Amino acid sequence: MGIAAGTGSGSPMLLAALVLVGALGLVMAAAWLMVRQRRAELDRREERLMAELHRLHSQEDELAARTAETERLRTELGELAAERRRSLERTAGLTADQARAELVRAEQSAARREAAVSVREIERQAKADGEQRAREIIASSIQRLASEQTADTVVTSFPLPNEEMKGRIIGKEGRNIRAFEAVTGVNLIVDDTPGLVQLSCFDPVRREAARLTLEALVADGRIHPLRIEEAHGRSSEEVERLCVRAGEDALLAIGAATGESAPELVRTLGTLRYRSSYGQNVLGHLVESAHIAGMMAAELGVDPELVKRAALLHDIGKALSHRVPGGHAAIGAEFARRHGESDEVVHAIEAHHGEVEPRTLEAVLTQAADACSGGRPGARRESVEAYVRRLERLEEIARSHDGVSKVFAMQAGREVRVMVQPDVVDDVRAQVIAREVAKQVREELTYPGQIRITVVRESRATEFAR
Template identity: 45%
Template sequence: MNVYLSTLLGCVIGIILGWLIRLLYAKIKLTSIEQRAVRLNQEAIKEAQAKSKELMLETRDQLLKEQQEQEREARERRNELQRSERRILQKEENLERRQSELDAVKKQLGEREQSIAGQEEKAVELETRLLRELERTAGMTTEEARQTIIETIQNDVRRDSQVLVNKIEQEAILKADKVARDIIVTSIQRLATEVSGEVSVASVSLPNDEMKGRIIGREGRNIRALETLTGVDIIIDDTPEAVVISCFDPVRKEIARVALERLVQDGRIHPARIEEVVSKVTREVNRIVADEGEKVVFDLGIHNISPEMVRALGRLYFRTSYGQNVLAHSKEVAILAGMIASEVGADTELARRGGLLHDVGKGIETEDDSGHVEAGVELAKRLGEDQKVINAIHSHHNDVEPTTVESVIVQIADAISAARPGARRESLDNYIKRLESLEDIAESFNGVDKAYAIQAGRELRILVNSDSVTDEGAKDIAKDISGRIEAELRYPGRIKVTIIRETRVVEYAR
């Protein structure tokens, strides 16, 4: 029991001692924390005081710097104001000095004006006396003299202006002629075509004269059948071993020629065989016509040509004019027209088309007496060709006036292709002789100074003496020369006779 109480008492005492110790430790720790807090507070106060002093010092330094900067700017402004004041004062002094000088100049000018006015009065008086003296000496008034001078000056100006105009016109003509010659020569040089080919043969060779009887047949039935089917005239005369075929249509003449040659080679000549051969040859020739027309259109790069127009072009393959194949001539004209159009800046497509179709009327069968130009124009209108192309066809022989540059180019290309030496069946000697004959005929007339055959003999240009030949006389000479040319010469196409009568007055200033 005592032991238990002793133990319990010991536990209670231990608990109390432990609590007292913890309480004492807590008080000691609290005291230490309070002291540390006081120390920290004191340090914070000291640090705040130090920072406050440092901030005050910085603020004071900044204020001092700003104050110094303001004082410096104020000094600069004062200095600038002082300089401005000095400049203003200097300008005022200069203005005052200039004003003084200006016043002095004005005074001098006034004096001079007075002096000049006096001199002018004296000059007017002197001029009046001189004019009176001149009028008395010349025997005319001032207005009459002025009018005479004006008329003299006007005449001189007219003469000088006319001389200048004539000079400019001559230079322009020379330049235009040179450019035109260059374009034509360039086009001819660029063109590579053959000269005229052989004339289409209108006769058929026979192995012997006995074949003529077989061609005629019993009671002429064979020759009648052949002429009826082909539409040609077959002439059998005394020409040995040859039969002549006559027909204005070259296509029908070609059909008859080929058919007759085949019949002669075959030996079987009777109406049924003739009909068979003619039918076969007709199909072949029609195919050639279409092929040749399409070929030339393709070679020239021309599009939208109607089949009927292509066939009309193909028929030109069998047509010749003075030994020149018409289709080859049309192609050549188209090429030349395109070249010339490209040189002068015209429409090359339109020029080529007009050049190709300009003689298309020669490949058309007509029953009236209209020429190839009218036939070509009618076909072109019916097939819906452009009006410019129709004008090129209609005007290439000057039947109507050309309305476009391309129509004129087609005329030029046609003349180049048809008239240059070698293009048609005419030897160079005959060509030169024809040109000389033209010039000789013209120079045989009285009053003609000189004659020139130009454009390959298509034009005869004649210079007459203006003193011995009047304007009416020039017309009579042109008419008489044209009549002699028609009567004495043979030539393709037509020849233009141009009379030039001019008066030249030459003066020399020495």
């Protein structure tokens, strides 16, 4: 009974002991397997290291062999160089130092020759560049002088009483300045210059009318499109009166009676007060030519009055040449014939450039007086005449298209403003006109930079409240 009871109570402890022994066995087995795997891995790593060490030993042996071969080749090369030098010395009869000195002398001589050639080339190039630079400086100086003279010819400065007036002239969103340019055909330049604006136009008569218009507008203070049109109308009439007065003064200057000349001839002669030829004022040139012709006629015993009249009118065609095709001599002769001038005067006008053979003494004296007045030092500059002709040709090209009402060459010929009739030309046709004018200008004219062609199509509606 006692034994049975003790056995029954000891069975769990025995089972636990058995389980613990089994677990320890498993742990020891796992540890043993791990040790075997670790040992196998270490063996493999040792084999790799031994193989790498063997390879390094092989490379070291190969490098030592190559180093020895390099030293042997270097020694052989040194011996060959020494032998070659000895051979050269024996052949040339010179030592190495002597040969080096001879080589240096030869190189120095060659360097001196090359330096001399280079110096001559540099001097030649410098001389050519100097001449080219001198020509550029002279041309630039002449161009600047011509530009100043051209600016004086085509630009009029107009003083303003205050800076506020610039804003009135420009108007809301530029309305007034656009209307002014459209009505007068003159470019109005408003820049940062204090108290000053500029009027730019190659036609001096048109520019003078614009100046008087702007003067009236500034004096009145009310500036808007309708006032601009009214002021320009009055200014144009004033310029007409000034032209008539200038023509009468020119006739009086040579001692001719103004009542004997046709009014249209007097007015046309007066317009030359605002024109220049080769930089010389045409009306002043005519009066000067008349005085010279009169003095020569008096010396020769010829009637000076007839000769002076022929000389005074010989360039009157220049007032019409921009509207009538042909040379100004033929145009002036026909104009004088229509207004009752004598055959002697008409012949002197048409023959003063040799286009017609001079048959009278008056014609010959007119030629001589023209040459004396135009040929004196400082009288003329050809650049202005060519410039004005180019601008006149620009306007002629644009005016030749159908539907064009007004054409103005502006901004010293850099822009052509073309005003078209809105009831004849639509928007598409306006684009076509601009393109055709630009194409014709490119084909016919030579000009610096670029020229902008602006076609303006404007419709107006006017009613009166009564």
